[in-house]
Amino acid sequence: MEVLIMAGQLILGLSILVGLHELGHLVAAKMFGMKVEKYFIGFPPKVWSIQRGETEYGLGAVPLGGFVKISGMIDESLDTDQMNAEPQPYEFRAKPAWQRLIVMLGGIIVNVIVGIIIFVAIAYSNGDRFLSREEVNRFGIVAGDLAREIGLQTGDKIVKVNGKDFDDFSEAVGSDVFLGSGSSYTVERNGELIDIDIPNNFIEKLSEPEAKGTFIRPAEPFVVGEVVPDTYAEEAGLKANDRIVAVNGKPVQFFHHLQQTLDSLKGKTVALTVQRDNQRETLTSEVTSEGTLGFQAKSLLNYTTVDYTLGQAMVVGTKEAFGVVYNNVKGFGKIFRGEVSASKALSGPIGIARMFGGVWDWGRFWFLTGLLSMVLAFMNALPIPALDGGHSVILLYEMVSGRKPSDRFLENAQKVGMVLLLGLMAFAIFNDVWKAVF
Template sequence: MEVLIMAGQLILGLSILVGLHEWGHMAAAKMFGMRVEKYFIGFPPKIFSFQKGETEYGIGAIPLGGFVKISGMIDESMDTDAMSKEPQPWEFRSKPAWQRLIVMLGGIIVNVVVGIFIFIVIAYNEGDRFLSSAEVNKYGIVAGELAQEIGLKTGDKIVKVNGKPFANFSDVVSSEVFLGSNSSYTVNRDGKEIEIDIPNNFIEKLSDPEEKGNFIRPLEPFRIGELVPGLPAEKSGLKTGDKVVSINGTPIRFFHEMQAELQKLKGKSATLVVQRGNEQKTIPMSITDEGTIGIMSESLLNYTTVDYTLGQAIAIGTQDAFGVVYNNIKGFGKIFRGEVSASKALSGPIGIARMFGGIWDWARFWQLTGLLSMVLAFMNALPIPALDGGHAVILSYEIVSGRKPSDKFLENAQKVGMVLLLGLMAFAIFNDVWKAVF
C-alpha cells in the first residue's frame, strides 16, 4: 500500500507541474499566433484525447513528462518532413527570434511562478515552528551512527555552526552546512568546547532518506501523545499525557531511551511504570515484533511558533523557492569538484517517490511539489540541446548575431540532446534501483 501511495503522490505532483510547464509553452505560442498541434500530459501511448480548435489535448500512458507540439518547431518528434516545406505564417520558425525565445522560456517561467506561489502559501498558512538554540541546549543532542562517525556524542551541546552562534536548530542541519565546504560544529562537551569538522562529502550519506534520520536530533523529554488504535499501548490502558518513568526497571527520561529499550524487547512482554497526574501506575504490555507499542510522542521542549503576515510570507516564500535553485547549483558544484559522486547525489523517479513517503500528507506533498517545481525550472534552464535552456542559448545567439542557425544544425543538436537526456534518465532510474536493492 505504501508503494502505491508513493507512486500516486509522485504521479500527481509531476502531472501538475508538467501540465503547467507545457501550458506555459502553449500559452506563449498561442499569444504570438503560433499553431499548437498537440498538448499532452504523459508520453505515448495515448490513453485519451480530444480536439478543441487546432489543438489536440490528451493524456499519455507514461506519466513522467509531457509535451507540446508547435507547428514549425524542431522538437523531440523530429518531424523533418514538415520542416522541409515552405514556412507558414503560423509556424514557430516564421516568428521573430525574441518571440520564439519567450515561447521556449514560457515553461520555465510558469514553474518558477508556481514554485514561488506554493512556498508563499505554505509560509502564510503554516508560519514557522522551531526549537531555539537555548531550548535544544537544555539537554543537548542525540547522536546517531552518522553523527558518531564524525565525532559527535549524545549529550553534546552545539553552540556554533561554522564558527557562528545559531538561533534555530534547523540551521544545524541546513544546506549551508552540508553543501558548503569545510563546515564545522563547535560543541560544548562536559564544559569544554570542541571543534567537529564535517567532511565535504558528508552529504552523500545524508542523501538517503533512511540515513538522514540517523544523524542528530534533540534530546527530548516527552509524554504520551496520540495512541494508535488496536496496538499494545491502547490495549493495555496507557493514556494520553502519561509520562514513562521506566521499562522493566530501566529508567526512561528521553524519547530515544524508550525507543532503544523497546528495540531490545521486540516480540516480548514488558512492564512500564508511568506517571499519571500525582500517582505512578505499573502497566504490563506486549511489544510488537517491530519494537513498538503504538504511540505518538509529545515533546516537552518549548517550540517557538511564528505567524507571518502576507508581506512577510511573500518575502520568505520567495527566498525559500530560490533557495532550492541555489542549493541545486551548490550540489552540482560538489559533483564537479569530485566531493560527491553523481550516483549518490542524483535521484530518479523512485528516489523522488521515496521522498514523498508512504503516508499521504498534504502539507508534505505541497512542500515537495513546490521544491520539484523549482528543480524542474532549474533543470530545464540548463544549456543542453533538447532542453528549454539549450533552445534559449541558440535563440539568444541568433538575436545577438542576427544569424539564424540552419535547420540541419538544429536537428543534429536536438538528436545530441535527446541522447544525453535519455542516457541521464536511464542512469537515474538504474541508480535508483541499485540503491533500493543494495
C-alpha cells in the same frame, strides 16, 4: 497499497507541473500568433484527445512528461518534412528571435511562478514552528552513528554552526552545512568548546537509505501522546499524558532512552513505571518485535511558533523557492568536484515517489510539488540541447550574432540532446532500482 499511493502522488504532482509547464509554452506561442498543433500531458501512445480550433489537446499513456508541438519548430518529433517547406507566417521559425526566446522560456517561467506560489501559500497557511538553539541546548543532542563518526557525542550542545550563531535548530542540519565546503560545528562539552569538522563528502553518507535518523536530533523529554488502538500500549492501560519514568526499574528521562531500552527488550514483557496525575503506577506491557509499545510520543520541548502576514509569507516563500535552486546548484558543484558520486546524489521517478511516502499527506504533497516545480525549472534551464535552456542558448547566439543556425544544425543538436536526456533518464531509473534492491 503504499506503492499505489506513492505512484499516485508522483503522477498527480508531475501531471500538474508538466501540464502548467507546457501551458506556458502554449500561451506564449499563441500570444505571438504561432500555430500550436498539439498539447499533451503524458507521452504517447495517446489515451484521449479533443480538437479545439487548430490545437489537439490530449493525454498520453506514459505520465512522466508532456509536450507541445508548435508548427515550424524542431522538437522531439523531428518532423523534418515540415522544415523542408517554405516558412509560413504562423510558424515558430518565421517569428523574430526574441519572440521565440520568450516561447522557449515560457515553461520555465510558469514553473518558477508555480513554485513560488506554493511556497508562499505554505508559509502563509502554516507559519513556522521550530526549536530554538537555547531550547535544544537545555538537554543537548542525541548523536547517531554518523554523528559519532565525525566526533559528536550525545549530550553535546551546539553553540555555533560554521562559526556563526544560529536561532533555529534546523539550521544545524540544513543545506548550508552539508552542501557547503569546510563546514563545522562548535559544541560545548563538559564546559569546554570543541570544534567538529564536517567532511565535504558527508552528505553522501547521509543520503544512504539506512542513514535515516542516524545523525543528530534533540534529546526530548516526553509524555505519551496518542495511544494506537489494538496495541500492547492500549492493552497495558497507557493513557495520553502518562509519563514513563522507568522500564523494568531502569530510569527513563528522554524518548531516546526509551527507544534504546525497548530495542534491547524486543518480544519481551516489561514493567512500565508511569507518572499519572502526580501518582506512580506500574503497568505490564509486551514489546513488539520492532521494539515498540504502540503510542506516539509527545515532546515536552518548547517549540517557537511564528505566524506570517501575507507580505511576510511572500518574502519567506520566495526565499525558500529560490533556495531550492541554489541548493541544486551547490549539489551539482559537489558532483563535479568529485565530493559526491552521481549515483548517490541523483534520483529518478522511484526515488521521488518514495519522497512522497506511502501515506497521502496533502501538506507533504504540496511541499514536494513546489520543490519539484523549482527543480524542473532549474533542470529545464540547463544549456543542454533538447531542453528549453539549450534552445534558449541557441536563440541568444542568434540574437547577439545576427546569424541563424541552419536547420540541419538544430536537428543534430536536438538528436544529441535527446540521446543525453534518454541516457540520463535510464541512469536515474537504473540507479533507483539498484538502491532499492541493494
